[in-house]
Amino acid sequence: MNPGTASNLSVWQIWLLAARPRTLPAAAAPVLVGCGVAVWEGVFRPLPALAAFLVGLLLQIGANISNDYFDFKKGADTSERIGPLRVTQAGLLTPRQVIGGMLVVFGAAALIGLYLIWVAGLPALILGVVAILSALAYTGGPYPLAYHGWGEVFVLLFFGFAAVGGTYFVQAGSVSAAALVSSLPVGLLAMAILTVNNLRDIATDRASGKHTLAVRLGEQGAVIEYGVWVGLAYGVALMGVISRILPVAALLSLLSLPLAARLIRQVAHTRGRGLNVLLGKTGQLELLFAVLFTGGLLISRWWSGF
Template sequence: MTPAGQIKNKPTKRQAWLMASRPKTLPAATAPVLVGTAAAFYDKGFSLFPALAALAGALLIQIATNFANDVFDYKKGADTAERLGPVRVTSAGLLTPKEVFTGMWVVFGLATLVGVYLVAVGGLPIVIIGLLSIASGIAYTGGPFPLGYNGLGDIFVFIFFGLVAVCGTYYVQAGTVGALAWWCAIPIGLLATAIIVVNNLRDVKTDRVVGKKTMAVRIGENGAKAEYVLLAAVSYLVAPAMCVAGVAPWWTMLAWLSLPLAYQQIKLVFTVTGRALNKALGGTGRLELVYGLCLAVGLVIARLLGS
């Protein structure tokens, strides 16, 4: 455990809550909504208020999940003094477990209120998506079979921060899910997964000690690095593939403008270890957001040009 007294310039309660929300992870919630909305716009299904509600709901679920991870990792003893990642507020004593646990349910509750509107728009499928998202957010580190502790975190992130988030955003606007949404969801899900790969690569040694069997622990550090490169490579191959398949306009190749940023993160993953990987963690979050933004801009331009 990291005593709060060992932290220089102890943060205020407000700052502690901001730390607990983990702002650097929020691109994983924002990028899918941007892309799903742009895909709906290209397919002439855009609707402003459902798009805004989808963004609000995604951010709230991400923040609540971060709170859940903070408190459940603390309860399971995973956040030791040897942890290399950013400060966890519960283990550092900045917030009590009860406060973080209560905060988790409050934010999930706010997400549910947003969900009520989305259910009115999208019906039963949104109920199912919402319940599964909340349950999975808790089950990532909580419950009798925590996904993140059993090597299932990567597939969880790909499904919920890629397929579900992009296609769900598209659905609440267009009332259906077109092929373009499914294709666009793949690279976004892969890059979101790359974020968790860096996180687990950084913590592989400490996770192994506490019995947290992430994918990185299971396949080793070299395997995790290879997984990161594979996720990035496939993400960039999807853009031309869907253009060749006639599903998307060639303007979606604007996503390749983010390649220099991808190269920087891959270089970091292969040249630094331990705490230094926090830079790659934040960088991968930015990569997903920039990739998603470029992809979305390409779709919007294509629709405005009628191409």
């Protein structure tokens, strides 16, 4: 989107841009998988599941808005940026407006979280507080995680273990082995999304002192990193079935392998703005994997033994 086009956006369109809807599959996919495991194990509860879904989306949006503000303040977002337009850097919203929007979104997540605390108790409170603080610390605070190469670890923890395990926990009151194993492929694919983002931004991140893992590894290293995360996601799913922690029907997720292989090849040969498209497609891959994986769990629940 060029500045001329951006200047014609309505207020709602600007906030939608700030929310970065292309990143939302990373929030929806783990909740879907957590619900799938809960259905398979017979502990599914619709209202806590819906609340977990809404909280997950709001936390992702809040983190996006927070990153928009802090990356601008730290100089990582400049006119040289080739990624999607950032509203603070483009002057579409003032820093104060962005902070206000961030507080509103995190506040809404906290309000819905009160219901989850009522349902699931102290662990839900601790997880919610840590999630919000970590979202802020991703690019803000005295030790911004993304600026020191901890982005992938953050994503695995919060878009894998915490999101899948938390969704399961608010329904079951505990976390099963299947929920933990299922969280890994989703978290790994979310890491692949981040890798594409960081591969695209290597030049501007390096110039601003943002030492992401992609900056540390270089372009070729980041390409290998992407393939490793995607490959491990499918490997973990397969091992979960072989170890009998997951049902055979979970292998339905392997139907997304052709898309994964195609994306690995495309990421290896694409640079610059072309990676914006592959970023969105990697998000679609994660969501497709989650839908197929969850579908397999549902099939196994309804046709016992499969």
